[in-house]
Amino acid sequence: MTTTVEHAADATRPGDRVRERLSNALSELTAATALIVLIVALSFASPHFLTADNLFNIGAQTAVIAIIATAQTMVIITKGIDLSVGSVAALAGVVGAMAVRDLGFSLWAATAVAIGVGAAAGLVNGLLVSVARIPPFIATLGTMSVGRGLVFIITGAVGVYSLPESFQILGNGEILGIPFAIVLTAVVAVGMAFLLSQTRFGRYTYAIGSNLEAARRSGIPIVGHLTAVYVIAGMLVGLGGMIAASRVNSGQPNYGIALELDVIAAAVIGGASLFGGQGRIIGTLIGAFLIAVVRNGAVLMDVSIHYQMVIVGLIIWAAVYFDQYRRRRLESRG
Template sequence: MTETAKAEPEERILTFGNVFGRDAGGIVVLLVLAGAMTLASQQFLTGDNLANLARQVAIFGIIAVGQLMVIITAGIDLSVGSMLGLSGCLTAELLFHGMNIPLAILVGLLSGVVVGLVNGWLVAYAKLPPFIVTLGMLGIARGVVLVLTDAATVQPLPNAFGEIANGTLLGLPNLLWLLIVVVAVGAFVLRRTVFGRYLYAIGSNPESARLSGVPVTRVLLAVYAIAGLLAAVGGVLFASRLNAGIPTAGTGYELNAIAACVIGGASLFGAKGTAMGAAVGALIVATLNNGGNLLAVNSFYLQIIIGLLILVAVLFDQFQTRRAARAG
C-alpha cells in the first residue's frame, strides 16, 4: 500500500514530462506572463488586442520554426530578419509595377529559398561557421533591400494583397491559421520523418551521423533552404499585413526567432527542441512586446528582457545537461 502510494506521484510527474517535455518550462512562463498582463492591463484580453497579438505571434512563430530546424543541427541563422525584409520588399516592388499577386508572392518566396541555399552551401560544402555565414548574409540581404527600394516604403499595393494577412477565417485571423499549419507540418517533419531524425542526429554528432549513413551536407543544405523559405513567408505576410514594402522590416527578428526557440526548450548546442516549443516561445516574445505596448514600456527595455531570457534559457539548458551527465 505504501509503495503504491509513493509510486503514484512519480507516475504523475513522469506523465507530465512525457506530455510536455522541454516545452513545460515555456508553458509555465507563458501562463504566468499572461496572468500578469491580465492583471496589469484591462485591454489585454479584449478581442481587438488578442487578434493583434495573434497576428504578431504568427510572423514570429513561422520564422521561429525555420530557425528551430537550423538550431537542432547545432547551427544558427542570423539572416532571417533580413530575408524577411528582402522577400517582403521584392514582392511589394513586383506588385507595385503591375505583376499579378500569385506570381509576385512566388518570386518573393523563391528569393528566401535562394538565399537559404547560399547559406546552406557555404555551411555544408564550404565548411564555414554558420554564425559567420549568416552574419555576412544579414548585411548582404539588408543592403540589397535598401538598394532595391532606394530606402523608401513601397506603396500603394493592391487591396487584395492586404486581405491575405488582415482577413479572417471562421472568426480567427488568417495569420493564425497559417501559423497553425506551419507548426503542425514542422512538428510532423521533426517527429515522424526520416529527415527530422537526421536533423537531431546531426545536431548530436555530425561525424557519427555521417558514419551512420546520414547525408549530412544535403540535409544541411535543405534545412537552411527551409529556414529561408519560412523567413520569406514571414516577409510576404509582413508586407501584406501593412500592405506596403518596408525596407527596415525584420530588423531584430533574428533575435526574436532565436529567443522563441531557446525559451521554448531548444538547445543552442543542438539536437533538442520541438516545433510546439518554438511556437510557445514565439507567443512569449509576442506577449512581451504586446504587453510592453499596452503598458507604454520603452521598447529598449523589452530588448533587454528578451536578451536576459535567452541567457537564462541557455544557462538552464547547460545546468540540465551537466546534471544529466553526472547522473549518467
C-alpha cells in the same frame, strides 16, 4: 530492413532518450507556466489585454515570429544558427510587394516569389555551411549583411507603397473570423512538427545535431541534408516576410532589424538547445507567444521599446542558462 543510417539516427540509449524527453517536457512546461503567469498578470494590469481585438492582434503579430522561429528551430537542431532571418524577411517582403505593384502579380504569385527569395538565401547559407564549411554564425552573418544591402539597393532605402487592398489578405485577412495569419501559422507548425518527428528527414536532422561525425560515418548525406535544412528554413522566412509586408500593406526595407533575437529566443525558450540535437515545434510556439505577449504587454503598459529590448535580452540569458543547466544534468546522469 533497418539501415545503418537509421540506426545512427536512433542510436541514443533508451535511458538517455527518456531523460531527453523529460528535459524537453520540463522546458515546455516551464515556458508554458511563465506564459500563463504573464497572461494573468497582464489581465490585471491592463483592462485592454484580454479584449478580443487585442488577443487577435497578439495572434497575428505572433504569426511572423512563430513561422520564422520554426525555421530557426530546425536550423538550431542541426547545431547551427541563422542570423540572416531579419534581412531575408525584409528582402522577401520588398520583392513580393514590388512584384505586385510593378509587375502586376497576384498576391499568391508574389508570395511564391517571396518564398523563392527566401529559398535562394537559404541555399546560399546551406552551401556556405555544408560545402564551404564556414561556421553557421559567420556564414549567416554575411548573408544578413548582403540581404540588408540588397534591400536598400533595390528600394533606394524607400518603402514600397501604393499596393492594392488585396495585398493585406495574408496579414490582415480572416477565415471564418480567424485571422488568416494564425491559420497559416497553424498549418506551418503542424507541417514542421510532422516533418521533424515523423519522417526520416527529421531523424537525420536530429542525428546531425547530436553527433555530426557519427552521422557522416553512418552514411547520412551531410551536405545535401544541411543544404535542404537551410533552404526549407529560408522558404519559411520568405513566407514570414511576406506576411509582415502584408500586415502594413507595404514593403519596408528596415523591417526585421533584430528579428533574429526574437526568433532565437522563441526557439531556445521552447527547449531548442544551442548545442544541437534537441528541440520541438510545440515548445517554439510557446516561446513565440511568450515573446509576443511580453512585447504586447510592454506596449499596453507604455514601456519604451528600448526597455523591451533589455527584457528580451534577459529572457535569452535565462533560457540559455537553463539549457546549459539541463545539459549538465543530462550528462552527469548519463
